[in-house]
Amino acid sequence: MIYGIIFGANSYEHEISIVSAxxxxxxxxxxxxxxxxxxxxxxxxxxxxKMNAKTFSSGMYKKEKQLILKQGGFFVKNILSEKKLEVxxxxxxxxxxxxxxxxxxxxxxxxxxxYIGPRLEASVISFNKFFTKLxxxxxxxxxxxxxxxxxxxxxxxxxxxxxxxxxxxxxSIGISIVKNEEEFKYAKDVAYEFDDEIVVEQFISNIKEYxxxxxxxxxxxxxSVIEEPKKNEILDFEQKYLGFSESNKINxxxxxxxxxxxxxxxxxxxxNPLFKGALIRCDFFVIDxxxxxNEINPNPGSLANYLFDDFTNTLNQLAHYIDLEKQIKxxxxxxxxxxxxxxxx
Amino acid sequence: MIYGIIFGANSYEHEISIVSAxxxxxxxxxxxxxxxxxxxxxxxxxxxxKMNAKTFSSGMYKKEKQLILKQGGFFVKNILSEKKLEVxxxxxxxxxxxxxxxxxxxxxxxxxxxYIGPRLEASVISFNKFFTKLxxxxxxxxxxxxxxxxxxxxxxxxxxxxxxxxxxxxxSIGISIVKNEEEFKYAKDVAYEFDDEIVVEQFISNIKEYxxxxxxxxxxxxxSVIEEPKKNEILDFEQKYLGFSESNKINxxxxxxxxxxxxxxxxxxxxNPLFKGALIRCDFFVIDxxxxxNEINPNPGSLANYLFDDFTNTLNQLAHYIDLEKQIKxxxxxxxxxxxxxxxx
Numbered sequence: 001m002i003y004g005i006i007f008g009a010n011s012y013e014h015e016i017s018i019v020s021a022x023x024x025x026x027x028x029x030x031x032x033x034x035x036x037x038x039x040x041x042x043x044x045x046x047x048x049x050k051m052n053a054k055t056f057s058s059g060m061y062k063k064e065k066q067l068i069l070k071q072g073g074f075f076v077k078n079i080l081s082e083k084k085l086e087v088x089x090x091x092x093x094x095x096x097x098x099x100x101x102x103x104x105x106x107x108x109x110x111x112x113x114x115y116i117g118p119r120l121e122a123s124v125i126s127f128n129k130f131f132t133k134l135x136x137x138x139x140x141x142x143x144x145x146x147x148x149x150x151x152x153x154x155x156x157x158x159x160x161x162x163x164x165x166x167x168x169x170x171x172s173i174g175i176s177i178v179k180n181e182e183e184f185k186y187a188k189d190v191a192y193e194f195d196d197e198i199v200v201e202q203f204i205s206n207i208k209e210y211x212x213x214x215x216x217x218x219x220x221x222x223x224s225v226i227e228e229p230k231k232n233e234i235l236d237f238e239q240k241y242l243g244f245s246e247s248n249k250i251n252x253x254x255x256x257x258x259x260x261x262x263x264x265x266x267x268x269x270x271x272n273p274l275f276k277g278a279l280i281r282c283d284f285f286v287i288d289x290x291x292x293x294n295e296i297n298p299n300p301g302s303l304a305n306y307l308f309d310d311f312t313n314t315l316n317q318l319a320h321y322i323d324l325e326k327q328i329k330x331x332x333x334x335x336x337x338x339x340x341x342x343x344x345x
Numbered sequence: 346m347i348y349g350i351i352f353g354a355n356s357y358e359h360e361i362s363i364v365s366a367x368x369x370x371x372x373x374x375x376x377x378x379x380x381x382x383x384x385x386x387x388x389x390x391x392x393x394x395k396m397n398a399k400t401f402s403s404g405m406y407k408k409e410k411q412l413i414l415k416q417g418g419f420f421v422k423n424i425l426s427e428k429k430l431e432v433x434x435x436x437x438x439x440x441x442x443x444x445x446x447x448x449x450x451x452x453x454x455x456x457x458x459x460y461i462g463p464r465l466e467a468s469v470i471s472f473n474k475f476f477t478k479l480x481x482x483x484x485x486x487x488x489x490x491x492x493x494x495x496x497x498x499x500x501x502x503x504x505x506x507x508x509x510x511x512x513x514x515x516x517s518i519g520i521s522i523v524k525n526e527e528e529f530k531y532a533k534d535v536a537y538e539f540d541d542e543i544v545v546e547q548f549i550s551n552i553k554e555y556x557x558x559x560x561x562x563x564x565x566x567x568x569s570v571i572e573e574p575k576k577n578e579i580l581d582f583e584q585k586y587l588g589f590s591e592s593n594k595i596n597x598x599x600x601x602x603x604x605x606x607x608x609x610x611x612x613x614x615x616x617n618p619l620f621k622g623a624l625i626r627c628d629f630f631v632i633d634x635x636x637x638x639n640e641i642n643p644n645p646g647s648l649a650n651y652l653f654d655d656f657t658n659t660l661n662q663l664a665h666y667i668d669l670e671k672q673i674k675x676x677x678x679x680x681x682x683x684x685x686x687x688x689x690x
Contacts, residue, residue, distance in 0.1 A: 010672055010673050010675075011673060012673055014673070014675045015675070015677060015678075015679040015680050016679070018680065019683075039672075039673070039674070039675040040416070041416055041455060041456070041457075042416065053680040053683050054680075056677065056680060057677035057680040057681050068415075070413075071385070071386055071387065097673065098455065101465060102447060102451055102465050102469070103451040103454060103455045103465065105451075106447055106448040106450075106451030106452065106455075106465070107451065107452065107455060109448060110386060110443065110448045110451075110452060111386070112386075120446060120447050120448065120451070120465075120469060121469050121473060121476075124447070124465060124466050124469040124470075125469075125476075128466060130483075131466075131470075131476075131480075134479045134480070134483055135476075135479070138475075138479055150618070152617065152618055196618070272497065273495070273497055273541070327355055327384075328355050328356060328357055328359070328384070328442065329384070330355075330359045330360070330384040332360060332401065332402035333360075334360040334361070335360050335363065335398040335399075335401060335402040336402050338364075338398050
């Protein structure tokens with residue numbers, strides 16, 4: 001299997017995506033091509049030996065081979081010709097905007113490229129925390145009560161403590177927990193820096209949190225172990241990402257079989273069929289033995305590899321199951337019929 | 346204003362899109378470039394004089410200039426160079442898959458191209474009739490009660506008469522009204538030809554239907570007249586599209602001010618802010634003076650030009666208001682901080 005790993009792009013989580021790609025270099029034991037999308041959305045083929053932080057932070061990546069995206073895949077640009085980059089399946093490891101909002105899925109579907117990652121609809125539903133809540137409810141999975149604030153609709157009645165989240169960002173960016181009116185005002189300004197819409201939820205301290213990753217392979221679910229993430233109120237950007245880049249240590253949750261079953265049932269309701277083709281991580285809360293979806297990570301950091309016993313094998317199986325979007329045959333029957341009529345155009 | 350009109354693509358509504366583009370040739374009194382996306386997703390610049398059914402149904406379009414889509418726009422391919430096609434704003438008039446499912450928005454946002462049409466989220470919400478219902482409810486607009494059938498979830502208890510619609514198609518394709526179990530079975534087979542999910546609603550004959558188009562220009566709404574579409578149970582593909590290609594005759598609805606106001610209020614709730622940048626048509630039902638959303642057409646046939654008093658002026662104003670997606674500046678602070686630490690990657 002030759003994987004193409006696409007990362008970077010114009011996202012607040014651009015740098016986290018680079019870390020994710022470097023982690024995949026280490027943990028995915030297959031042939032890999034690294035395709036970097038820079039902030040201007042030019043594509044570069046990065047030599048595996050150069051997959052380190054400095055290549056990107058120094059701008060040295062610009063000396064690598066540039067790629068062109070077109071029908072059928074990525075092509076290496078030479079002076080007189082273009083050579084197709086050999087890849088079996090792409091892995092979308094762009095976090096946030098461009099990667100998780102649906103653009104990469106749209107590009108790959110449009111250009112006929114196989115990929116592991118959420119499809120267009122799944123991206124939009126999971127990227128927007130408000131849509132996630134509507135969707136979760138519709139498939140029978142609870143979420144915490146919430147309110148949506150927007151610049152259009154300044155509904156400011158909230159009770160404290162509460163947590164503010166920009167509607168469309170992951171990775172804890174722009175998120176605040178506030179305990180009073182003054183903190184609330186400041187937190188709104190922070191969140192509006194990142195999005196025009198904010199989702200506000202009651203903040204419950206010491207809430208039980210469990211993360212479960214998985215994917216569907218030929219109608220069978222493949223689940224990871226269930227992780228109980230460490231926390232310090234909420235994980236900030238550095239804890240979360242320096243954390244996962246360092247090591248494989250995880251806190252496997254010590255749960256009874258009934259709760260494990262409930263978490264897996266909730267995951268299944270969320271995943272099937274919307275997230276087919278993706279390896280996702282669902283982050284859940286548990287209150288009084290009831291499961292609540294917190295959020296869906298359709299391209300989790302480093303594909304949540306540390307939660308799987310045999311990550312490479314899981315990914316290989318998933319990759320075999322990926323299909324191209326179904327294409328439609330155009331027969332021009334309708335236009336032929338117009339041409340046969342009086343009022344022809 | 347130089348408009349680029351993109352049409353065609355790999356969609357069941359490919360041919361309708363060609364008709365839409367031909368209608369825009371006639372009714373949009375500005376400079377226009379016609380960009381055809383063929384079923385294989387190659388782009389061609391079609392000479393205005395060749396904008397007729399035969400160019401496409403005969404395959405003669407392949408003799409026109411081929412275009413390349415890349416950062417900043419479409420480029421005309423010459424033997425030794427590439428020349429940028431001058432366009433101020435694109436109009437997305439691709440109906441159905443590729444155009445209304447979000448792919449074209451994604452491509453244009455990714456490549457930094459201004460366009461009139463639904464953005465990515467708006468596309469996904471309006472393309473999928475199930476998501477449309479969830480969304481409408483969340484913004485306080487009623488829809489008819491419904492049930493979702495899927496190959497995964499064969500919930501077959503329905504009451505008759507009912508109407509079956511593939512979840513993701515417009516233009517009446519694959520839609521059936523059924524009166525008994527036998528018709529229901531056949532109609533399901535028809536709908537599953539087009540989609541894995543079917544939305545089923547009660548069928549109410551002689552229901553009042555009203556169509557309203559509009560867009561937001563600088564925080565002000567610009568509404569079309571309200572149309573009462575002619576009907577024969579439901580309009581089929583040919584009635585609907587041969588109809589609008591022929592003439593400008595519309596049935597303006599004779600409504601009291603209160604109902605007009607309700608229809609416009611419902612349109613506003615649906616549109617703002619999700620559909621900013623698009624000229625959409627909402628199709629409503631009215632039962633006992635209550636407004637129900639039937640469907641959202643984010644790229645309506647020929648942009649519903651026949652509903653506007655001064656279509657060209659409306660479009661020009663909307664075009665001035667269109668912005669590019671906001672881009673993020675990447676500063677590599679986080680990677681620099683990793684490089685300064687012990688566990689550097």
